[in-house]
Amino acid sequence: MATHVQEYDVVIDLQKHQVESHFPGISYDDFDRGGSISPWKICRMFEAGRAIPSIVGNYLDGNTLTTDKHALFVLGGEYYFDPCLWDVARKFNYFPYKVTLETINLGQTSVTLRQVLINKLDNKELATFYLKMVLVDRISRRPTTLPSWYQEKFKDVKGRVGDQAKFLLNSQLVVPEGAFQVERQVMPSDTDHNGHTNQGSYVRFCLDAAQVANKAGVLEYVQGDICLYPVLKISISYKGESDSGDRLMTHLWQDDLSPQMLHFATYREAKLILVATITFKSRPHTLSRL
Template identity: 30%
Template sequence: MPAHAALSMAYSREQKQVDRLVQLKISVNEDGSKATVSLPGYSLDDIDRTGNVSVSRIQRLLSAVRIAAYHTPNLITGVSFLEYDTLTSDCLTFMASTKTEVSRDLYTLVNLPELPALQAEIQLGYVGTSSLNSIALLRNKANGHVLAQNVNQVVTVDKVKRKPTPIPDWWKTKYVPVVSGNQRLIVAPLQIPDKVYDYQIHVAWSDIDGYGHTNYVCYIRYCLDSAMDAVKKNYFSKFEDDILLYHVKDMQISYRGESAAGDVLSLKAWEDESNPYHLYFDIASKGKTIFQCGMLFHEPHAGLARATKL
């Protein structure tokens, strides 16, 4: 099967999964600069073993709303948000880096009598020669409070050559004027110290996406698994009991390679010298770094972490 056909089928499966999971109401403002996606509240599947909202599920949700906005045509015009489906009909987009900020308010939603409906807003954040980024805000629909903000930096890649390819001039001419901020997301490479916590994980088939590679959200889970193992070995100075009792405040991630089912990944975890609530992770496959992440946690209030455990 040709690569482009396989990729088309993979996207089709992913889109169908998103459509089945949630009934989405999508609107685009008058100048076409912002798409708003209405969402139901979190479900039990979004809650981890400690009773906290799962940060990897947050990341997955922010990807799902982008897919929905980019590939759902307007019922009147027949055009999707930013004409992203047309842009990507001649190229692929690969994730280069991502940054996610999560407020304390998001984690307290689970303490409410009823989980509120959510709303996501997507805007174009930057356009370069062969890369772009988008900004997604997740809000509590009831009061408008921002619960999370995410920036995804992607590279446009030729489908056949698998090399970066320029963004078409027609698209840049039309959509650069609606860019918000126009700042490229750059995540600097991490320098791995001598003292780290080592951990290994086997990539399972259930972690594979429609393209045959490990789903990028799974790497977040791998990082937290390695941190959990380190916590149980009393490796970190501030974390105890269960890593999921602590609330992620900020994640900065860079993607440097790929892995597949059956691969054995080597993870290294360490804490920042000046802030023990700031952890770093490096994931390597076959001796080569494929993923790096800096994960900053909200400092817990006295007794907060243990009080939220189920």
Template identity: 35%
Template sequence: MTAVEPVQVEVSPDHSQAWTHFKEISYNDFGRSETLMPYKVCRMFESGRLLPMQRGFIDYPQIVNEHFGMYSFGLSLKFEPALWKVRRGASFPYKIHTRVVGVGRTSLNLQSRLINKLDEKELATLNLKYVYVNRHTGRSATLPDWLVNKYTSTLREKISVELPKTVPRVPLSASSYDVMVAESDVDHNNHTNNASYIRYCSDAVHSAVKKGRLPRLEPDASNFPLLDLQAVYLGQSWMGDKLRVLLWQQEDQQDAICFVIKRKRKEQETVIFYSCMVFEKVMVASRL
């Protein structure tokens, strides 16, 4: 054994809010452009949510067991431009404030904010639809009445998670990028971590730019900061699965890129993920 220090976590008495405190951003969170990688920011939000859940946030220990679990269905994530100006070698202590902002029969809406503790500036906001699922059938399950009543009565502000109603048709001109799920992509649930899909999409963008398929983001996608991200998780994948990322530029919104990820098994492909990412319209000074 070696000496360790627990992450500081606060959970409100009614379990509807939580604050998770981190001392700094890790060197590993920065990428080739010396700035933060989007999928790493998603992991920051994940840790800021799951750690307090283990300590009672949303009564997680009372409702999750071998029969039922809570899974992300969809998210909307907005970034402040200041977040992408933080360079490798600099850091700040930060906190993730998460609260219940919506209650349904089978799901909870959560909002998380990433806050710089040095100046209290909000640098990113995540709205997440968290669905209660029967582990045996894989289908949504009804939340306990006592939990629905409890969080309905304590709800301070109701916020809906804006998600696409349907997956758009993939145009024939879409660019394609193949991925095989590696062991390092899999989380404690033994399926592909949600943030890994964001990384696959980011890698697909850079591949498409190099092939001349996304002139909008040339000469390097790293020079166009990500402003907005929506994602819907429609299925799962596991280590060893072959995935195909399809991406294209929206015709009616030139700064938006759409993504569909399909899981390939034998001769069949199943859509398991859909996302839309909005990038800065104007290229910033080269970060490379």
């Protein structure tokens, strides 16, 4: 079944390898139980900022690269959230926004991108996402070399210095003894068109696990619901895949030096599939005078 895409305003600059996707606003479902825009919904906004240009304009040649044998997967990335994000939905009666997307580096098997979520009413940058996408062989599930025509097309961004995706790739991760554990089952609605758990769902799993740990009295500094503490940064790296019906075990623990940083390691059976760190504001959010 073909995907129907609303006529969003999408502006693509092929020479600069940049694109802007414009969205009319957010919905009730985008808010969390604390009244702020949910971080995992922002992850979905960034996903839409990649998917829409690919569908309507074949940006990054995603439609060309995606075949029966190959697909582009997100390997990991870092989200940065500006403090003003937690007031924007209260400050404005409606919230039209745009997501910019820029190719900033090219490797042998991967492409590094930068996305920015911008409030169109005051042009403030609300969140930024640096990510790396990798071309994967569908059979072996291993990275494969980008075709020569693709490397030629994006040769001007190859080896660029500057902003890079600095996501966690720590293969020496050791889960501390006594780390809190939360188990959950992946539901069909947690998965995407690639047939595995959606990246936004993993962020939701981590945030849910954090609140379970909080209610169990594990977190030192949190008073009340953890969703009242704004998220400042999410670093995430995907080590494997999971699908509907899989049971996942998430281990989480506070950073020894900065307790507002929570570390997560998620396993499917004995296989590590996710490493993440979420940094929260050390105090709950108070509504700014507007």
